[in-house]
Amino acid sequence: MTVRLNPYLVMNGNAKEAIEFYQKALGATVLGIQTFGEMPSNPNFPMPEEAKGRVAHAMLKVGETELMLSDTFPGQPHQVGNQVTICITADEVEHSKKIFDALQQDGQVGMPFQETFWSPGYGVVTDKFGVTFQISTEGKH
Known part of the structure; x- marks a missing residue:
C-alpha cells in the first residue's frame, strides 16, 4: 500500500500561463496536460465553449516532486x-x-x-x- 501527497494549484483560467512560468522559474518538465475540451463528453452536462480551452489537469515534474494544477471550471469560485x-x-x-x-x-x-x-x-x-x-x-x- 502506497500513499503520495502532492501540492495541487488551482488557477482562475490562467493555468497555461502558470505552466510556462513554472517551466522557466523552476525548471519544471511537463508530464501531461488535459483540457476540459479533451475530457469525455457528457450529454447531460454540455461543455460551455469558454471551458474547453481551460486546463482540467496538468502534471509537472520539479526535481523529485510532482506538481499538479488545473483551472477552475467557468463559474466556480476562485x-x-x-x-x-x-x-x-x-x-x-x-x-x-x-x-x-x-x-x-x-x-x-x-x-x-x-x-x-x-x-x-x-x-x-x-x-x-x-x-x-x-x-x-x-x-x-
Whole structure:
C-alpha cells in the first residue's frame, strides 16, 4: 500500500500561463496536460465553449516532486490564497475511501467519493481546519 501527497494549484483560467512560468522559474518538465475540451463528453452536462480551452489537469515534474494544477471550471469560485490544495494518491480504493471518510469528519465534502473516468475512487473534501484535499486512487477501474 502506497500513499503520495502532492501540492495541487488551482488557477482562475490562467493555468497555461502558470505552466510556462513554472517551466522557466523552476525548471519544471511537463508530464501531461488535459483540457476540459479533451475530457469525455457528457450529454447531460454540455461543455460551455469558454471551458474547453481551460486546463482540467496538468502534471509537472520539479526535481523529485510532482506538481499538479488545473483551472477552475467557468463559474466556480476562485479565491487567491485558497488555490493550493493537497492531492493524496493511494493505490487501493479502500485506502483512499478510508482517508476521505476520516478527513470529512466535521469538514465539508466538495465532491463525493466516487469512480471517475480517470480514477477508480476520487473525491474532494475540506477538513475541519479549512484544508482542501483531493483524494485519488491510482489503478484500474
